[in-house]
Amino acid sequence: MTNSTTVVEFRLLGFHSLPGWQTLLFIVFLVIYILTITGNTVIILVVRLEPRLHSPMYSFLQNLSFLEIFYTSTIMPKMLSNLLVERKAITFAGCMAQLYCFVFLGATECFLLAVMAYDRYLAICYPLHYTVAMSDAMCMGLVALAWLGGFTHSAVQMGLLLQLPFCGPNVLDNFYCDVPQVIKLACTDTHVVELQMVFNGGVLLVVVFIILLISYIIILVKIRTHVTDGKHKALSTCGTQIAVVCLIFIPSIFIYARPFKKFILDKVVSVIYTVITPMLNPMIYTPRNAEMKNAIRRLISRMLFSGKKLKT
Template identity: 60%
Template structure:
């Protein structure tokens, strides 16, 4: 079929969502509203705590606050549309907004992935060069690394959306998902998308798998160095490293499952999508603060200060 003989007639897509049951939709709305609310409250708390406490103005907490900012934005890209559809019983999204959602989802998601790489580099520097760590990871370097993460996410997202936009869509227009994403949208194109799918897998799946492998190797080296060379605070360092591995795995493993294979529908795809699009942004603050005594103490002090000020 010739691409030039086709015109884009699809103006909107129909999202099948998570369920077709009207009764279950209201329950899901309540569940995901609470998830989204917790995502905002927990991540916003981290951002406020880091900004308002000068002794937390060090690279680790600076990157953690930026990860919290990314989690808020990443979750909002999918959660707002999902909640609106569940509450209003609407199922459609315009072609333009679908493309914008794909762009924003991969923009924030890509920035988050690259920031995890930065956090691994930061942790390696703290363990490998403790005496020169703050000199090497100064404010300018940290800011540059965060900007680089966003630029990396932007470049990744531009490639994703550019490959989608150039495809003709003339029907059908039903997406079996609760948001627009590449694996579902690409299957609705009116041409053979085999080559485009390979490019998509290379840009998303293989890149994710490669970065995940590099991070696993890096953290393995860090763990070995901690066990052999760190004496003071060894338990805290091992706990911090283990927490970062858990947080990293919750992001990479579901995404690799979705993007690092041919774009064929599996029954668990929606569950996996919910995990990394909605649940992980809520869990990240818990994971990264659960074993961080300093952050927990500051948060408790802030909460007590707020409660006592209201009682007066």
């Protein structure tokens, strides 16, 4: 950061256009946050405790749930506290830390979804070679690559952002620190940096999204024309993953793959992919997945049976 960086905090306007709804919004978002943490924690515990779910697909799902917990936790606690106070602010260092974690976890999640699509492609299109191709070492390596990709992406984004001077306006019309709003507060011409940000973030999102759609189209065609055993299960699994991909990528592309100008729907779209989507993921994956539902029933039965034995 340069010596001209004099801003020590940013004011977050949040949901200032709804002054009489702050308490209600706090209750609604708190319930959503609790459901998000609970649902994703249940998935992590079920996959860890149920031996039948010790497979690459559920290992990736466990990592996705882990990411969702920390992804939404970079935003929600500060947002909830600001809904209860008159002066809504975040320190400059806190804003940069929130930005880094948000970009890092969000990018890692996108790369992990690509890994999950590749896993389904191998499982459905090359079932005889799947066990060898998707070994434990390969599974761990792909997860590590997803995390490394997220780290690299966030490092580039923050490197571009932190070279800018912030010496004047400090009001963000949002409920958290996000790249498009923060970069507009820099007291210098940001057109070149904006183009770099869009290319690094937005174009990457579009390319990965198109690759994912093409891969899922190939998988669906393969299922309908060649797969006979377990066709319904394969379609259900791919359907849930496509739903999650669309929920994450479409709002993100709307925000990051265009010039950083304010649109009326920006805040609504931000709520979708930072608050709503992490809550929906467990609801999308679990009810449509028979193996997950059976595993949860077995764990509950085990707990109840253990409790009865202890009493006797």
